[in-house]
Amino acid sequence: MQLVFATHNENKLKEIQSLVPKHIEILSLTDIHCHEPIPETKDTLEGNAKLKADYVTENYGLPCFADDTGLLVTSLNDAPGVFSARYAGPExxxxxxxxxxxxxxxxKADRSARFKTVIALNLTGKTYFFDGTVAGEILTQKRGQDGFGYDPIFKPEGYDKTxxxxxxxIKNKIGHRGKATIKLINYLNTHYATI
Known part of the structure; x- marks a missing residue:
C-alpha cells in the first residue's frame, strides 16, 4: 500500500517512514512529482491540513495525509494560530x-501558549483527523540553537529548557507533532488490514 505525506520535508518523511508498518510505503510530494505550491487558504488548522490532503487525492488519485501546525498564545486571543508561519508577513x-x-x-503578564498540530488523512473515500497539543509559555528571550520556527522562545510545561x-x-515525544503522528500511526496499525 502507498500513502502520500503532503510534504517536501525529508526529515519529517524519514520520521514517519520509521514508524509505519513495513508494508505501507510513505511517499513525499517530490516522489509523486508534485512540485506546485499548495495554497493554505483556510482559517483553521483542520481546514489547511484537509486542503493539502484533498489536493493530492483529487489531482493524483492517491491516498494522502497532510499536517498543519499553529502556535496559540492565550493573551493574544490564540494568535498567531493558523498564520504562525507567516505571522510577520507573507515573506x-x-x-x-x-x-x-x-x-x-x-x-502581557500572561505568556501561556500551546502548539497544536492537526493531521488530515484521506483514505478509502473518507477524511480522518488526528491532533496533538503541548502547553507551555513564551519566554522573553530566545534560547537554544536547535529546532525551527518558534522553538527558541517556547518552553514546554514541566521543562526548564526551550x-x-x-x-x-524528547521534543518528538512530548511535542504536538509527535503526538498527532502517533495517533495517525496507531490508526494505520489498527486498520491497515481493512484497506
Whole structure:
C-alpha cells in the first residue's frame, strides 16, 4: 500500500517512514512529482491540513495525509494560530515571526501558549483527523540553537529548557507533532488490514 505525506520535508518523511508498518510505503510530494505550491487558504488548522490532503487525492488519485501546525498564545486571543508561519508577513522567516511575537507580548503578564498540530488523512473515500497539543509559555528571550520556527522562545510545561534546547528525541515525544503522528500511526496499525 502507498500513502502520500503532503510534504517536501525529508526529515519529517524519514520520521514517519520509521514508524509505519513495513508494508505501507510513505511517499513525499517530490516522489509523486508534485512540485506546485499548495495554497493554505483556510482559517483553521483542520481546514489547511484537509486542503493539502484533498489536493493530492483529487489531482493524483492517491491516498494522502497532510499536517498543519499553529502556535496559540492565550493573551493574544490564540494568535498567531493558523498564520504562525507567516505571522510577520507573507515573506517572513522564523526570526521575523519570533520578533513580532515578542514585541506583541511585551506588556502581557500572561505568556501561556500551546502548539497544536492537526493531521488530515484521506483514505478509502473518507477524511480522518488526528491532533496533538503541548502547553507551555513564551519566554522573553530566545534560547537554544536547535529546532525551527518558534522553538527558541517556547518552553514546554514541566521543562526548564526551550524546544530549541531539548534533545530532538524528547521534543518528538512530548511535542504536538509527535503526538498527532502517533495517533495517525496507531490508526494505520489498527486498520491497515481493512484497506
Amino acid at each position: 517572513s522567516n522564523a526570526q521575523a515571526n519570533m520578533d513580532k511575537l515578542l514585541h506583541n507580548l511585551k506588556n 524546544f530549541a534546547e531539548l534533545p530532538l528525541k
